[in-house]
Amino acid sequence: MKKGYTLTELMAVVAISGILIAVGVPVLNTVNQNIIMAKTRLTLQQDARTSMSLITRVLKEATASSIVITRHNSSQMFYSKIKFSTIDGKNYEFYQDGKSLVMRDGNVTRVLSSDLRYLAFTLTESSDLYIVSISMTLERYLFNGKRKALHMASEKVMVMND
């Protein structure tokens, strides 16, 4: 014997499905957004850490007398660029160009991050070039600019050579 759905059953199914969708979609949407936020935050943290450890590693090898702190061009932030030579004679630059964090190793330039919001190389005192503080903020806008993920990292580097 075959039996189909009754009209009442079908209507109940449709009603329940409707309620589930009405409640579930916004919830799923929020969950999804939160996951994307968390993921982005982690990505930014990771990028910041990678870039920071790259800068500190190279900067430690710098000779203090070769350090110049400036900016890449007149539309960038002050002190958002550092130039130096290492003890074995290699030249490096790290700087902000708009939203890009750029590394220049000899003649090769490389973009380390495209989410740069803030970068500053500062000294406790301009006459002491042996300790450089680096402050870096990465930022990415999500969901049509409605929300943003943000990560700030800062570190002090001791320059080992005169």
Add this chain to the structure above:
Amino acid sequence: MSLKRAFTLTELMISVVIIGTVLFAIVEAYSSIQKAVQYSKDRTIATNLAHEKINIIREKLYYKAVPSLNVSYLTDFDPPIPYDTVFFPPETVLEGGVYYTRYTYIVPVEEVNGSIVELPPQSPDTGMKKISVTVVWSYRNEKKKVSVSTIYASKDTVMRNASIGGRIRDKDTLAPISNANIIIAEYIGIVDVSDSNGNYSASIYPGNYTLYVQKRGYFPYLTQFSVGPNQSITKDIDLKAMGWGKITGVPWLRDHLVISQIVGSTESPSGFDQEYIEIFNPTTYTWTVKGNIGLRFQRIYDDTKKNILINYFTDTISPGGFYLFANTSPVIINGVSINADAVWSSTNSSIDFPYFNPSLGQYNIIPVFGDGSDEGGGAIELYRISDGKILDQVGWNRNSGTKKVAPFCEPGTNCQTQAIQQNIGLQEGEQYVRYSSTAGVSSVYGPSYDSNNNSIDFKDYLSINISPRNSSNLLPIISGTPADGSIVGCGDGYSVSTNSYLVGSPPYSYFELNYVATGTWNFSVSSNTYAFITDSITVTNGSTVTLNSVYLTSEVSWGYITGNLTDVYGNNITPAIKVLSSDGNETYVSNKKYTLMVSTGVVSITANPGNLNPSYVSVSSNNISINAGEIKSGVNFVLFQGARITGKVVIAGSTVAVPGIPVLITDIYETPRDNQITDTSGRFITNVLSTGSYIVIPQTDSKESVNPSTYTLTLTSPGTTVFSTTFSITNAIGYIAGSVKFQNQPIKTGVLIVVSTVSLSGTPPQPPDISSQMLSGPPYYMASSNEEGNYLVEVRGSTNPAYNVYSYYPYLDNNGNFVIYWSSRTNIKVYAGQVVSNINFSW
């Protein structure tokens, strides 16, 4: 044909639920993976923060890394983590949306045979400090931490390049003395021990010291000496033998009631089958028995102990007294009638006790061999009803026939060999009687010997030899439980505590305490919480005080620490010096000795805490472990006299105080002796230093200068505080602090702050590029604001010219281009050591 049908509504709903559950589980799993990843990121940031803090401290002068004197502990972790609360207080940092707290702890350390050893914070500077930074954060409501340590060595590390050595001999026989402790009072600890030829040597920092030589059986010897850099000095010392004697004794523990006699079956004149259990009280206090003390019995055939139901007539058992449990009252033995203090209740169950059935005229709980069926083995237990605590147990075997072992005997013993050894078990007319001492059973001494071995402690008689005794009988006591391993100590200040040990068979406990100074002392023997304590044991030269029986009967929860305390000449100090324990007990030294009552566990004690007697230094002795009733002797102190140095640091040409300037005090050999930092009034005050000459040296960095650069003075009067001088400093550090906001919200992305006495020009005002070309000329100071929207810039104190503060905020406009918002403040006057706060910027 199979029947096909569509899903029912219920089935549909169930599948929706299942799908929902699976989806939920996936989302949960994903989020927990995310969280694990988050934890590892948090940890990396915490590690970076810890390293950053260490760099900040190492960037400062060595003497600015002051050892932590005011210490608190993070008790969320085991072991608790110490941290400084004054010089480097905890600070909170927000990074990546997580709050991290940084704790700093600095201790002086020293290298000993290649390993780093931590020293007490007041120790003379060794040129090396250990900086430990712990970063703590919350992760899912749980505290997490990362700790990083580093060694900060001074550029001019002091070497132990001086030495002292010599030979220790007996003053009368001139024989070398080995194992004498060589102590330098200023180092707080033993620096060497003399070898078999009496020789000793130690490497030390140059300086003035007090040498203290200590050997059991000799009077301690004190002398002062001075040694310069790369100098070796020799001190041969002859010690005078001290009169001493020894104390020996046999300690007995008397802390519990014992089962003293067991009879399973003896006939009364009328033919009644009598049985009884006799109890003895070797303690010094009266026990309530009625309703409080019970008996349990187990036959070799039973699986469990059975409670005996009892009707009590007598309430208590006196010290040295008896208590008689029986199946009838009176018990008639050899024509003498003795009243029982309690009898078996007639409601005892014949299921538990097959020979107890009043309706059949049977009243026996304890079966004997004559009852047949392999009966004759069993065990009886005396216990406290309220908590079930076992007071005593006696078991007896039946070793022949179908061999049976007692179901239980003394706890922790093997009944196979340590229950009462019997061929056919307990018999009619047989009695088990407890020994009165190691000599055996006695009718005139209390049956109190209890070595916790039934096979040794009891004698069996095949007829009744010792009549049962009841609450009207009292006997003197000459034994107890051998107090094996008890701690024996004397308050003479020289002898070392010893332990008693078992000897003989039957065993008793014995101790021998040697090298006790002549005189009348307090003396204690303790085992767990029971102790024997007297304050009047007199020892004469070359004699032995023999204590035949020492009874551990009083319950105690404290111990004693005793020792000698003298000045560097070995004399008593007046006014009396206070001695304080870490658990808050205190006493005063009297005639060179002190005795401090302390709670049990591990304590530290401090002589002259807080320089209460300002003429003398304060010395601590740490980690002394003490048991209940123990007397710990020989915790001795030598206090040297001293005075304090004070002084002030001001800004050159003014009276403005400069806080935060480290001041180093060295002796004339330039060995650091103290290190202080000026307080908010620009003053510093040293700990008590021994009398002598010192150099006061304010520590400045390369940009600062101080006048005078050093100041030498001599401390001659103990107890005084001597003002050195007022030091004038130029170019010392001060701070500018403030917040940065955009539309009233803290800026989290970073704002650049530039401070200079130079006035910048341009729009926005343009700071110069920084390079080695800039080393001369007015300096620029820079910083970035942090994630919380605050900033702090370190600048050299300057009021004329005053500072200009510039701030730059890169604002991202709607087109995605950066616009530099800027702002400035002028005429900011900064005094050295001060913080100019609230220099805020907002857009």
